[in-house]
Amino acid sequence: MIELEGLTKRYGTKTAVDHLSFQVRPGMITGFLGPNGAGKSTTMRMMLDLDNPTSGTVRIDGRHYRELDEPLKYIGALLDAKAMHGGRSAYNNLLCLAQSNRIPERRVGEVLDLVGLTAVARKRSKGFSLGMGQRLGIASALLGDPEILMFDEPVNGLDPEGIHWIRNLMKSLAAEGRTIFVSSHLMSEMALTADHLIVIGQGKLLADTSMADFILQNSRSFVRLRSPQQERLRDVLHGAGFTVVEAGNGTLEIDGASTEKLGELAAAHQLTLHELSPQRASLEEAFMQMTAGAVEYHAHGTDVHGGEPAASGPAWGANSGWDPAPGPEAGQSGEGV
């Protein structure tokens, strides 16, 4: 169990983490989600007492990290795949960590075996690929057989096989009753692995919810309509009390209505429909919607290229079919932040 209380980190006038309070509960995978620059890595570094919080506390099983006796036996972390000395072999990198926490040397061989690095155990870690470096980092996290595991963007830069391996590893570790805290900026990745979800944007807590609830609350459903008599159709829909959003290309989107009802309404007014389809916004879009005001690095590329509205609205997520006003508007809302 990890408890954060009012955790805050300021760099000068910039607030990276803003009064963050949440708990990471045992026996499940808690996903830590936020766009780039939301403060995920800073938060994780503060949890490990690597960065000093401006205010607030982190407690691990009720204690400060610095009070932990041999911390690798409580909490294992993968923060940065390359956080090892490149001139030292994989085996020796793990050995010095093991010795500092009085972990028996045979455990080094065990974790190398577990992550599949036994064949290169005596090789200098400098020559490791990103995937191998990631596996070495995970081996170091598992070294003390800890109850709590933290992974910062573990799938970054991995090939599909590596991603699959990490997902299964996290699931099996959680199944053993361990606490897993994993960060990502990809909702789709979290949807596949996490049981619980913590969402932050610009250092602020945006959601602390179970994955199931998040899906229920945030996957907006709507109906898409296309008609050659768009003007009349819109009047009719307005008349019937629906909120109509023009989505461009002659399509209309209507929230909170069934296809049956809309079809019958169109028929009653003898309107021709070319499309009548139920739509569901993806979780990725729900996540983008939630963090829209809190995205730090927008691409203001549209103006640079002569005002031509670009297809990719918010910077870090392409093809937002969700935002009623994609492109330039999303960029402008970012400028106010």
Next chain:
Amino acid sequence: MAAVPAVLQSEWTKIRTVSSTIWTLASALIVTVAMSAALSAVLNSTFDELSELERATFDPTFVSFSGMVLGQLAMVVFGVLVVGTEYSSGMIRTSLAAVPQRATFLFSKIVVAGVLALAVGLVTSFLSFFLGQALLGEHRTTIGADNVLRAVVGGGLYMGLIAVFSMGVAAMLRSSMLSLGILVPFFFLISQILSAVPKAKEVAKYFPDQAGSKIMQVVPDALGSEKAPYGPWGGLGIMLVWVAASLLGGYLVLKRRDA
């Protein structure tokens, strides 16, 4: 609290499993001994060309350490790399996650590396002395003469302390490149140059290397060197103050700043 013996063992593993340890310490020994031997041989053959003052204050012990000016740079590199590679490799975050008590971490590392540097320094010092004396011919001294043993042991202490001072500086600057960029020119050029400039040399006398090297002189103000307002042990004391300051600075930086 992390157990200190465990952390010491871990730091020893770190030091012995990187190749830079071997080549920096071997360089310190070889460069010092070889250059001291060469200069001893040269001075032996050109003794009569020395000035009267230099002949009056001729110090065969100090002469046999003359290679240390260069050899100490390898000790600086060793000290800097021991601490600096933690930062350049990113290992520091892994290390501090394993040993979050900053003092235990830093001082275990410095004790292990410092004892190793001291041991190599002592071997270097004794080798330099005996080889140098063998080459000084009739101008030689013996280990049994007054204050000679103090100077030879002092030579080892000096090299060990130079390495420890460098470790403290690297912990303050958190970068190998930056630390080397400051320390190497400082010890090799600035300190040497300033000690020859009027007025500036009054300050340079209190630099760690200038003060510390007095311990290696048997004859006061050997070879016509500048008079110092302190003796051999006073000089070493001044050097120790520098070392303590660099370690304190390094510790405070490690404690206060984000890893």
